[in-house]
Amino acid sequence: MKRRYAIGFLTIATLAIFWFLATGPLALISPGRFPSPPDVWASLKQVSTKGYANGLLYQHVLHSLKLVALGFVVAIGTGVPLGLLMGWSRRAEAIINPVFSIIRPIPPLAWIPLAILWLGLGDAAKVMVIWFAAFVPSVINSFTGVRRIEPYVIEAARMLGTPRWRFVREVLIPAAAPLIFTGMRLSLQASWTTLVAAELVGALYGLGRILNVAQQDIYPGMIFVGMACVAILGWATTRLLAEVETRSLPWIQMARA
């Protein structure tokens, strides 16, 4: 394991050195196309202290983070229960599935124009688009999670006389939990993708806004800062979710150990 980390670290270090040399002393890449490390550093300093595209870096970050959190929570808050319901009740599936099948093939980003038309350039439009995009994987995976429950586990719960709500809380949800979490992870990724896309198209603040303005200003260093922020935030929120998963499913960790 340690060896793996060492090799990974070496690869990254090599790339970083190459980046430094190619954009600096060796002048292999024009700074107008690809920023040098000092360019990126200067851009970072500028957006953090003086501000860029209507705000300071932390304001943009908080704004994007807030929208992702909102969209994600709304998406899983509706998607997971809907998926569970469709998994459990054949009737609910029969009713909902046709609607779902019509909406599903529409790429989530195709909702952006309509969302802006309805709700303007503000937050509501973005939350709506994130919701539409992030909702789908949560529904599908929760649904599959329920359908894959071993029938005799359900029979055991019935034999023990488990009342309905206790059954949902203590049998249905834990049994489907691994796939529910898979769905949430995909939903989280979809939330970030959609947010950045929506902010690129039209926003007053946010990381997508930084990217958009930096592109118009032909400012590669700032584009780089924006991309790096999205990557770091995406990684951090995914890690956070993985941590929640580990803590919520102790029996699975035990089984692996």
Add this chain to the structure above:
Amino acid sequence: MAVITFEGVRKSFGHNGGGFLALEKIDLTIADKEFVAIVGPSGCGKTTCMRMVAGFEFPTAGTVNVDGHRVTGPGPNRAVVFQQFALFPWKTVSENIALGLRNKGVEKLEREKRVHQAVELMGLEGYEGAFPHQLSGGMQQRVAIARAYVLEPDVLLMDEPFGALDAQTRTTMQEELVRIARRNPRTVLFITHAVEEAVYLADRVVIMTRRPGRIKEVIDIRSVRTAEKWDKYERIEDVMDLESFVHWRTHIWRSLREEKSGQDR
């Protein structure tokens, strides 16, 4: 009280019950507190019989009654030990055992006491906080048995409950089951492939034919056991040496072999 009756039961699976025939002409009455073992070739419908008493499956024709009431669904008065354990992987050993008592509304102190007793009875001390995946197959099976026992059900339905156990544990569990059954008898429907186990444990052994399953023969072991005083021996191997035991064991073996060879043809 718990009397189980099968009356003219037929069961087929598939298109509206018109598909393939699994059981036919099953007529059987299991008396209150009687221990009945079912043996038969694989796929002859033993599990299906049990599932109809449990309320997971319903006869295509005929009736299955418990205490004169037609079975309409599962309930904790008929506890099941499943062939595949069917434990809840996300619950610890004691949580698995306690769920049925919680559902019955047994209050906490009483519940803990009874779970503890069940844990002791099944030799699971020290594993109360373990998850099923951390246990061996044999221990998981014992949890499944404890989960059924703790309900103090009128009827115990056991589907090859000792199938996953190693020979030593199996013997201990068989002796234990006999001890429990004599001390605190219940109506038991016990499915097994092991003929010796059936003869050792049961009051009556039901032999089934190959598919579609019918009742081929019902053997009254209890009267033999009483007449030959099997109960004065504590160890299973001592009972298994008795002439009367060997006689009936061989008889059932032959009967089963007939069915199996018929199947091969």
